[in-house]
Amino acid sequence: xxxxxxxxxxxxxxxxxxxxxxxxxxxxxxxxxxxxxxxxxxxxxxxxxxxxxxxxxxxxxxxxxxxxxxxxxxxxxxxxxxxxxxxxxxxxxxxxxxxxxxxxxxxxxxxxxxxxxxxxxxxxxxxxxxxxxxxxxxxxxxxxxxxxxxxxxxxxxxxxxxxxxxxxxxxxxxxxxxxxxxxxxxxxxxxxxxxxxxxxxxxxxxxxxxxxxxxxxxxxxxxxxxxxxxxxxxxxxxxxxxxxxxxxxxxxxxxxxxxxxxxxxxxxxxxxxxxxxxxxxxxxxxxxxxxxxxxxxxxxx
Amino acid sequence: xxxxxxxxxxxxxxxxxxxxxxxxxxxxxxxxxxxxxxxxxxxxxxxxxxxxxxxxxxxxxxxxxxxxxxxxxxxxxxxxxxxxxxxxxxxxxxxxxxxxxxxxxxxxxxxxxxxxxxxxxxxxxxxxxxxxxxxxxxxxxxxxxxxxxxxxxxxxxxxxxxxxxxxxxxxxxxxxxxxxxxxxxxxxxxxxxxxxxxxxxxxxxxxxxxxxxxxxxxxxxxxxxxxxxxxxxxxxxxxxxxxxxxxxxxxxxxxxxxxxxxxxxxxxxx
Numbered sequence: 001x002x003x004x005x006x007x008x009x010x011x012x013x014x015x016x017x018x019x020x021x022x023x024x025x026x027x028x029x030x031x032x033x034x035x036x037x038x039x040x041x042x043x044x045x046x047x048x049x050x051x052x053x054x055x056x057x058x059x060x061x062x063x064x065x066x067x068x069x070x071x072x073x074x075x076x077x078x079x080x081x082x083x084x085x086x087x088x089x090x091x092x093x094x095x096x097x098x099x100x101x102x103x104x105x106x107x108x109x110x111x112x113x114x115x116x117x118x119x120x121x122x123x124x125x126x127x128x129x130x131x132x133x134x135x136x137x138x139x140x141x142x143x144x145x146x147x148x149x150x151x152x153x154x155x156x157x158x159x160x161x162x163x164x165x166x167x168x169x170x171x172x173x174x175x176x177x178x179x180x181x182x183x184x185x186x187x188x189x190x191x192x193x194x195x196x197x198x199x200x201x202x203x204x205x206x207x208x209x210x211x212x213x214x215x216x217x218x219x220x221x222x223x224x225x226x227x228x229x230x231x232x233x234x235x236x237x238x239x240x241x242x243x244x245x246x247x248x249x250x251x252x253x254x255x256x257x258x259x260x261x262x263x264x265x266x267x268x269x270x271x272x273x274x275x276x277x278x279x280x281x282x283x284x285x286x287x288x289x290x291x292x293x294x295x296x297x298x299x300x301x
Numbered sequence: 302x303x304x305x306x307x308x309x310x311x312x313x314x315x316x317x318x319x320x321x322x323x324x325x326x327x328x329x330x331x332x333x334x335x336x337x338x339x340x341x342x343x344x345x346x347x348x349x350x351x352x353x354x355x356x357x358x359x360x361x362x363x364x365x366x367x368x369x370x371x372x373x374x375x376x377x378x379x380x381x382x383x384x385x386x387x388x389x390x391x392x393x394x395x396x397x398x399x400x401x402x403x404x405x406x407x408x409x410x411x412x413x414x415x416x417x418x419x420x421x422x423x424x425x426x427x428x429x430x431x432x433x434x435x436x437x438x439x440x441x442x443x444x445x446x447x448x449x450x451x452x453x454x455x456x457x458x459x460x461x462x463x464x465x466x467x468x469x470x471x472x473x474x475x476x477x478x479x480x481x482x483x484x485x486x487x488x489x490x491x492x493x494x495x496x497x498x499x500x501x502x503x504x505x506x507x508x509x510x511x512x513x514x515x516x517x518x519x520x521x522x523x524x525x526x527x528x529x530x531x532x533x534x535x536x537x538x539x540x541x542x543x544x545x546x547x548x549x550x551x552x553x554x555x556x557x558x559x560x561x562x563x564x565x566x567x568x569x570x571x
Contacts, residue, residue, distance in 0.1 A: 012395060015474060019392035020403065023385045023444040029425060030441040031410040034418035041420065097314055102307050110557060111318040114325075117553045117560065119503040121521040122542045125528055126324045129539075137327055171321070176564070183565040232416040235505040239525055253416050253506075260420050261510060270420050277417045284412060 035277070042271035047264055059271035070272060072247045073255040074279075076162060077231055080169070080251060081283060084226045087170040088219060091177030096211075098178065099185050109182075113175030120172065124239035127168035131155050155241050161248045165240055169230050176229075177222045184218025185211070220291030224284050231280065252276040328539045335536030354540035358527075361537060364544070366516065367523040370435075374508075374519060375501040377439040382497035383490055385444040390452025390489075391478065411446045416506060423510050433513045442501055448493045451563060455489035456482055492563030495556050499549055520545045 042059055046052040063070050094112060098105050115123070130137050131154035139151040154164045188211065196206050234253045237243060243250040243258070252272060259269035333350040358364055393400070415422070422441060423432075431437030459482060467477050483490075505521040512518055518526070524541055531538050553560060 012474070013397055016392040016395050016397050019388035023389035023449065024403070024406075026385065026440070026444045027406070027410045027446075030415070030422055031413045031418065032406075033425065034421035035413060037421035037424070038418065094314075094317060097310050100307075100310055102310050102314075108314045108318055110554070112321050113557075113561070114550070114553070115321055117499045117503075117549055119505075119521055119524075119545055119549060121503075121505050121524050122546050125524065125538065125542055126328050130324060130327070137323070171324075174321070179561055179565060228414055232414050234416060235521070235525075238505075239528065256416075256419065257506070257510075260423070266420050266424070273417055273420060277413070280414065280417065281412065 038270045038273050038277075041267055042274045044267050046267045048266070059268050060275075062268070063271055063275070069247055069250065069255060073250045073252045074275075076249060077251045077276075077279070079162060080166060080230050080233075081227050083166045083170070084223055084230060087173050087226065088177050088181075088222050090170070091174055091222070092181055092215075092219070094174070094178045095181040095185055099182060109178070112178055115172050116175040118172070120233065120235040121239050123168065123172055124236045127164075127171070128155060128240045131164050156245050158245060158248045161241055161245060165237055165249050166230075168240065169233055169236055172236075173226055173229060177226060180222050180225075181215060181218050184215045188214045216291055220287050224287050227283060227287075228280065252279075328542055331536050332540040332543045333536075354536040355544070357537040358541045358544065362523060362527055362541075363515075364523070364541075367518055367520045370517060371502060371519040371521075373435050374438045375498050377435060378442045378501035379494050379497050381439065381443040382445055382448060383493050386448040386493055387452050387483070387486065387490070389444065389449045391456055391482065393449070393453045394456045407446050407449065415441065419506065419510060422507075426511055432511055433517050435517075437511050438508055438517070438519070439501070441507060442497070442504070445493075445497060445500075448489075448496060448563070451492055452486060452489045455486045459485050488559060488562070491556060491559040495552065495560045496563050498552065499560075502549055 041052075043054060043056060044052040045055045045058070098109055098112075129135075131139075133139060133151050133153035133156065136151075136154070138154070139148070142148045143151065152160060154160045192210050192214075193206060196210060201209065231251070232253055234257065237249055237251055237254050238257075241249040243254045253276070256269050256272050256276065259265045259272060330347045332354055333352065334347040335354055393404070426432055426437045426440070429437070431440065463481060464477060467481050472480065503521065504519075505525070508519045508522050509525075512522065524545055527541055528538055
């Protein structure tokens, strides 16, 4: 009897192993192995044509002390991270509005969410044109309303280029934030509000004492996913500005791409990638701690 | 609960929806009329709409080829995703030695964005000899961790008694998977299909790196390249935009429920 049970157990384990293997292989090949290789490569001088030489911290020294572009790209990346709360706040407002019992709220939801699943390259082309100096819709409206006397060359100006890219990014992410916050809102038990109402709490108090604290995990989840999404929005920057004018919209991802695939400096690009990855890890970890450890809480499933 | 007037809410939501939809309308309008690329001030209603620019795109670039490439890569990604994620999700419902380790591994892999691995990913794909091939384009996206957890959740929801009943009836493990588990995981499957299709269809950075010949380019690449040599001077660019956006908009409107469910359950509960 035991042997029958054992054989069955072995068969079950074999099945589990076979079922897990392909997915694990993919993640090993395209997540873990690259991560390790990246770190290794960042300490080497290597190009596809010459053999690797261990050079210690040289790449990092160059990056930190001799590379103004790196600092510019890092700064822009930080600005994009810092802009995520703007979109989240707008989305919070929208989610509250859409969560009320008005007619046609599903239609509003669909319309606001529609921009999220779109191809970012096309979104970038559309917005590049909306921001255009001569024929862009935004300049046209601004001139019609007498907000500006001469058109602003948004994407060619050092001041406006990054905010314009950020605006396009928020436009695309808004619906996603709204959906996540909406799910959080709907998970708040209704009797909490009823109890508060009986106790005579004003709507403002109900919002700050019930809604906002209970939404904290959703909001931080938005922040983490939104941050990962915007910081890696290579396609948006690449198509809208190509990192220009000058380096005004260069972010770490576009810089890594240029280093690796235009200048074939894989070793140095790997070092920048390591810094980029550590930055993402730090921000995610901080956000996670601030939210009480629930942001991105997939493990609670 | 109806103590507040509804019209301010409608007003605010209409304003926002307007901002969200105007870019679409503008692109659609220009793609059929080609105007206000040159003209100022622009017209609001398209004058003399015609399909000229769509025909133009069809002949100016190998649209059919790009479309085929995109479809092949997306189809491979979707099939691989459903199969691999269902298998991994199913195995995670079992107890086995090292399960926690595997879960940890998946969760930490989620924290590694693909963009942070492109240099070695390129080198690895090169070593495998898969650069500039369909398999090489699709392989890094063959499995998605969020979707593994969506499958796991839906398999976990299958009542234990149902499986026991099937076992008593003498069904083998395989039969149970095919006849009991999979039909009950239909919505997880739909979610998975939609998410992986849209992600693969929109993917730009990896094809940009992993393709060399113009024969292997997918639609986003074709679109970006078309833009770089057309320089905003033609309605054809916007017709092209509409042509690549239409499939994902259509799919999204058809399967909005599954899409949203996948995003929220994958992101919040798993």
